[in-house]
Amino acid sequence: MERIENNEIMDIQDIILKVDNVSKSFKLIGNEELKVIDGLNLSIPKGKLIIIKGRSGSGKTTLLNILGALDAATSGEVTFMDRQYSLLSEEEKEYIRRYDMGFVFQSIALIPIMNAYENIDFVLRNAGFRDDRDGRIREVLSLVGLSDRITHYPAQLSGGEQQRTAIARAIAHRPKVVFADEPTGALDTSTGIVVVKLFKELIKREGITVIMTTHDEGLMDMADIVIRLGEN
Ligand SMILES: Nc1ncnc2c1ncn2[C@@H]1O[C@H](COP(=O)(O)OP(=O)(O)OP(=O)(O)O)[C@@H](O)[C@H]1O
Ligand SMILES: [Mg+2]
Incomplete structure (x- = not known):
C-alpha cells in the first residue's frame, strides 16, 4: 500500500509512475555540478491531475523530462507501469513515448502548414493508430x-x-499519461482554468493521467496532487 499526499490509501496497481530516490545534476564547465533534484520519491496514481509547482529554475521541466523518459536521472529509478527506465534501451523508451505518452509544451508547436485536423492526423499516423482515424x-x-x-x-x-488543439493532439492516440509543461503559461488565469478543466474532463472521460507544471497559483486548487519543488 502507498500513502499519498492527500491521505488516500492507494493500491499499488493504481500507481502509474513511481520515482525512487531520484537525483539529477547537470555538469557545468570547470567540473562544477548543479544539483537540481535531490533524492525525490513519488508515487503517481492513475487517472489523476498532478500539478508540479515551484519557482523558475526549481526543476519542473527537468522532472517532467525525466518522468517522460526524455532525459535520464543521474541516480535513482523511475518506473512507468512495470518498466524501469534504467533497464530500457533508447528504442524501448521511444516506443513508450510514442504509444503510451502524450506531450504538450508551452511553445505549442503545431505544424503551421497543417490545419487542426491534419495536425492530429499526423500524430495518429505516427503512432500507428489502427482504429477509425x-x-x-x-x-x-x-x-x-x-x-x-x-x-x-x-x-x-x-x-x-x-493550446486546445495541442491537447487534442496529445491525447488522440489514447496515451496512458499526458505530460504538459506550462500548458497555461501563455494564457491568462481564466483561460488557464478552462484548459485545466479540460484536462479534468479528459481524465474522467478517457481515464488518462495528466502531469502538468505551472506557477499559476490560481490553478492549484484544481489538482488532485500538488508536487512542490524547491523552497516555496
Ligand atoms: N542542460 C542543462 N545544463 C545545465 N543546467 C541546466 C540544464 N537544464 C536545466 N538546467 C538548470 O537546472 C535548473 C532547473 O531547470 P528547469 O528548466 O527544470 O527549471 P523550471 O522549474 O522548469 O523553470 P521555469 O519555471 O523557468 O521553466 C535551472 O537552474 C537550469 O538553469
Ligand atoms: Mg520549465
Whole structure:
C-alpha cells in the first residue's frame, strides 16, 4: 500500500509512475555540478491531475523530462507501469513515448502548414493508430470544443484554441499519461482554468493521467496532487 499526499490509501496497481530516490545534476564547465533534484520519491496514481509547482529554475521541466523518459536521472529509478527506465534501451523508451505518452509544451508547436485536423492526423499516423482515424480526430476536437475549427490553420486559431488543439493532439492516440509543461503559461488565469478543466474532463472521460507544471497559483486548487519543488 502507498500513502499519498492527500491521505488516500492507494493500491499499488493504481500507481502509474513511481520515482525512487531520484537525483539529477547537470555538469557545468570547470567540473562544477548543479544539483537540481535531490533524492525525490513519488508515487503517481492513475487517472489523476498532478500539478508540479515551484519557482523558475526549481526543476519542473527537468522532472517532467525525466518522468517522460526524455532525459535520464543521474541516480535513482523511475518506473512507468512495470518498466524501469534504467533497464530500457533508447528504442524501448521511444516506443513508450510514442504509444503510451502524450506531450504538450508551452511553445505549442503545431505544424503551421497543417490545419487542426491534419495536425492530429499526423500524430495518429505516427503512432500507428489502427482504429477509425477520422472518427477519433473528430471526437478529440469535439472533446476540446473545436468541432467548428477543424479546417483552421494554427495562424487562424487563437492562443487558447491552439493550446486546445495541442491537447487534442496529445491525447488522440489514447496515451496512458499526458505530460504538459506550462500548458497555461501563455494564457491568462481564466483561460488557464478552462484548459485545466479540460484536462479534468479528459481524465474522467478517457481515464488518462495528466502531469502538468505551472506557477499559476490560481490553478492549484484544481489538482488532485500538488508536487512542490524547491523552497516555496
Ligand atoms: N542542460 C542543462 N545544463 C545545465 N543546467 C541546466 C540544464 N537544464 C536545466 N538546467 C538548470 O537546472 C535548473 C532547473 O531547470 P528547469 O528548466 O527544470 O527549471 P523550471 O522549474 O522548469 O523553470 P521555469 O519555471 O523557468 O521553466 C535551472 O537552474 C537550469 O538553469
Ligand atoms: Mg520549465
